[in-house]
Amino acid sequence: MAQTQHKVIAVCGKGGVGKTAVTTLLTRALKGKDETGRLLVVDADPALGLLYALNVRTDKTIGAVRDRVLAAAESGNAGEQCEVADELDYLITSSLQEEKDYAFLAMGHMDSKGCFCSVNKLLREALEQLVDKFDTVLIDGEAGIEQINRQVVEKVNTLVIVTDSSYRGVQTVHHIAGLIEAGNVPACEKVGVLFNRIQGDTRTLEELEKAAGLPVFGVIDFDPVLAQFDAQARSLLDLPDDAVSVKAIEGVLAKL
Ligand SMILES: Nc1ncnc2c1ncn2[C@@H]1O[C@H](COP(=O)(O)OP(=O)(O)OP(=O)(O)O)[C@@H](O)[C@H]1O
Ligand SMILES: [Mg+2]
Numbered sequence: 059m060a061q062t063q064h065k066v067i068a069v070c071g072k073g074g075v076g077k078t079a080v081t082t083l084l085t086r087a088l089k090g091k092d093e094t095g096r097l098l099v100v101d102a103d104p105a106l107g108l109l110y111a112l113n114v115r116t117d118k119t120i121g122a123v124r125d126r127v128l129a130a131a132e133s134g135n136a137g138e139q140c141e142v143a144d145e146l147d148y149l150i151t152s153s154l155q156e157e158k159d160y161a162f163l164a165m166g167h168m169d170s171k172g173c174f175c176s177v178n179k180l181l182r183e184a185l186e187q188l189v190d191k192f193d194t195v196l197i198d199g200e201a202g203i204e205q206i207n208r209q210v211v212e213k214v215n216t217l218v219i220v221t222d223s224s225y226r227g228v229q230t231v232h233h234i235a236g237l238i239e240a241g242n243v244p245a246c247e248k249v250g251v252l253f254n255r256i257q258g259d260t261r262t263l264e265e266l267e268k269a270a271g272l273p274v275f276g277v278i279d280f281d282p283v284l285a286q287f288d289a290q291a292r293s294l295l296d297l298p299d300d301a302v303s304v305k306a307i308e309g310v311l312a313k314l
Contacts, residue, residue: 066195066213071220072230073201076254078107081198082294083307089159095193097160104167108198113293116155119166123149189213217249223259231270250275276310278303
């Protein structure tokens with residue numbers, strides 16, 4: 059597979075397994091490091107969970123840009139369409155929220171009203187250009203892989219599949235592995251599983267690897283401190299260095 063200079067990491071998996079928590083832990087570990095370079099963190103979930111976990115305050119989304127493009131397309135006004143097409147790069151770039159040590163981009167709502175394939179294509183291309191302006195891109199995906207698939211999948215070269223110990227979580231890992239095998243993540247160079255929120259699972263790493271059918275990037279135990287931060291709506295970026303989850307993510311990062 060072709061080597062890419064940008065690291066584009068997508069975090070995916072079944073609903074509720076901890077994708078957003080893992081993305082935040084990875085952001086915490088990556089930001090401000092020389093090897094990371096310029097970091098873009100993307101919330102690809104319309105529910106905007108990552109926005110809250112990172113405590114980012116913005117109402118700008120790519121979805122809003124898409125609505126603007128759709129409105130121009132629907133207007134049938136050629137002048138307006140050209141204007142929006144010319145401005146697209148600018149519109150996308152201004153959706154970025156600059157935070158300390160990283161830029162944040164929320165995809166927002168991406169409902170498809172009828173078939174607007176050309177609009178989606180336009181947006182995907184614009185997003186791809188944006189991704190190229192960063193050294194490291196971290197994407198918190200929606201449950202499953204469909205949305206990442208449609209939007210930025212072409213550039214994803216590292217896939218972190220998060221699961222809990224549950225049978226259904228692991229079934230989703232197999233499902234995603236099948237999609238990768240079928241070529242749905244064409245630039246994928248590295249894929250592995252991250253077991254998260256583990257409690258009372260006595261399986262060895264080898265046994266977990268066998269169950270997942272993929273290399274295991276790491277195991278994060280249930281972290282009461284993380285759970286408490288979440289319950290108190292505190293940003294997971296502020297987790298203490300000695301939190302179980304923070305320590306575990308360092309080992310994961312080494313494998314990415
Ligand atoms: N290692 C962990 N220890 C304790 N609690 C955790 C851990 N990881 C995640 N959680 C908690 O589990 C819940 C679900 O996590 P999270 O929102 O990150 O999942 P998700 O996969 O992003 O969900 P969704 O599919 O809805 O986007 C949250 O309440 C979070 O605080
Ligand atoms: Mg989430």
